Amino acid sequence: MSKKKKEKGKLKEKMKEAKDKEKRYFLIDYENVHMAGLAGVEELTKNDKVFIFYSQNADSLNFEVMKLISTTKARVEYIKVDTQGKNALDFQLSSYIGYLLGQDEGCECYIVSNDKGYVNVQIFWFKLGQKVKLIPNIRERRIATVKQQDIIDVIMTVSILNDAEKTQASDLVWKHMKTGSPHLAHIKVGINNDLVHALGGEKTKAIFNAIRPLMK
Incomplete structure (x- = not known):
């Protein structure tokens, strides 16, 4: 095995170990996403916990x-919302995030829903330095947890790029990843368009091959 392949293997293993140690809570707005929101639940670890909020609807x-x-x-808990009202589930789920953040400092909370109203909850906690992300299904958590250094480390292994191009590519990829968009497909398209424009198709393909583990 070549030295570069060994380095890539060690990097992937290191990233996996770091993610496995994180405390993550997934709050499912089942009324909104139904079974589709649970896509990726099989990838979670014993350190994760899933809260499924559901109602009579x-x-x-x-x-x-x-x-x-x-x-x-992952541990799974079911929370039935008995209170009547149009947004009863939304309010209780949002309140529960505050409870979790207060009980477990440094944890990450993911709201699994397509309801854009939760963006306000995400912004509120972001301003207070807390990790709250809105995603359409559990699998999309990967794109929400990628850090800038992860991108830099991976792109530095792309031998087809010179140092200046590695820096440029890292900046372009991070520009799209840091938006926190819940739609992975949109992020990929944006990254692809910028990279092709800046570096051409061949180098873009090599970069995507390198960052693919970050975007699964």
């Missing part, structure tokens, strides 16, 4: 849902 946790949940190592 969406209380059918069917066999397929339970089968999917059974594949995860």
